[in-house]
Amino acid sequence: PKFMFAEFFGKDTGYCRGRGGSMHIADVASGNLGANGIVGGGLPIAVGAALALRQQGKPNVAVCFFGDGANNEGAFHESLNMAAVWKLPVVFVCENNQYGMSTSTERSTAVRRIAQRAQAYDFPGVTVDGNEFAAVAEAAIEAVERARSGQGPTLLECLTYRHRGHSKSDRNRYRTKEEIESWIARDPIGRYEQALQSCGLITPEQVSALVDDVAREIAEAVEYAKNSPAPDAASVTDFVYTRSPKEAAHVR
Structure with missing residues (x-):
């Protein structure tokens, strides 16, 4: 987190x-x-990363996160199609928070569920409760294993x-306001906390200590x-372009 905040502040330790x-x-x-400011911009990057992993013979899987607003971008469809044609090891994760800026998915997207769009490219599309940790974890594990096994x-x-x-x-x-409050009541952190306590895996005291520890870490x-x-202003062009491994050895 300290390196992330340093980057937020534009500091050299970020x-x-x-930059x-x-x-x-x-x-x-x-x-x-990394992220970028282009809606859907990470999708083709993830496909390229997955192709690189395939060519290098590595067992890793590329995972791409994007919002619901990106599912109507051309890059979304191009990326899904190419990944399907080459059966690349990539998992596309759409965080559907119901609104792309101020436009609801009901007004902007023809299909009821964004996962349905995977059907056009002949690979699985799965919709889960994104506020339920266990549901997301189970679906993610299955998707990663599918990608890793060459499917x-x-x-x-x-x-x-x-x-x-x-x-x-x-x-x-x-x-x-009512809509917002109804979703706040389903906050995933609170639900996960309750699930852990109901299973006897954590006590209220441990939860409180964990919250305090995180707050201290952030502060x-x-x-x-x-x-x-x-x-240093004199280094404005440094760390911007790709360097050789030897030149980049001192860069975090």
Whole structure:
């Protein structure tokens, strides 16, 4: 988290040395190829990564996360088609939070469930309760194993919701207070906490300690970012273009 916050703040200690900002954080060393500001832009990147994994003979699987608004972009269909034709090891995960900015999926998408669109490319499309940890985990494990065994992609649609606006300028006038509150009552963190306690896997005291520990970690990460140095203006063109492995050895 401290490297992530440092990147948010545009600091030199951030994952991308302050060059990426909040919308372009990446950590290639751990397999995170990063986000981008293009709706649906990650889909073809994931397909390319999956193809690279296939060519290198690696057992890894590429996983691409995107919102419901991306399912009407051309890149979505092009990516699903190519992944299906080549049976690439990729899992497409749509976080369907019901609204692409202020437009509901009911008004923007012809099919009732986004997962249905996988049928056009002859691979599984699965819709799960995105606020239920066990349901998401079970579907994800099956999709990853399918990809790893050479059977090709899966489109996993997770039905969820964003409690707040799309951005700070979003005044939430396109949905009712009652709708928002009904989804807050189904918050996945609270539901998972209850499930763990009902199974006797965690106590209320342990939950409280965990919450405090996370809050402390976040507070320390923010302080780390605040106290980190800004990038040197003289290095503005560094860490932007691909370097040879030897040249890049000193870059995180």
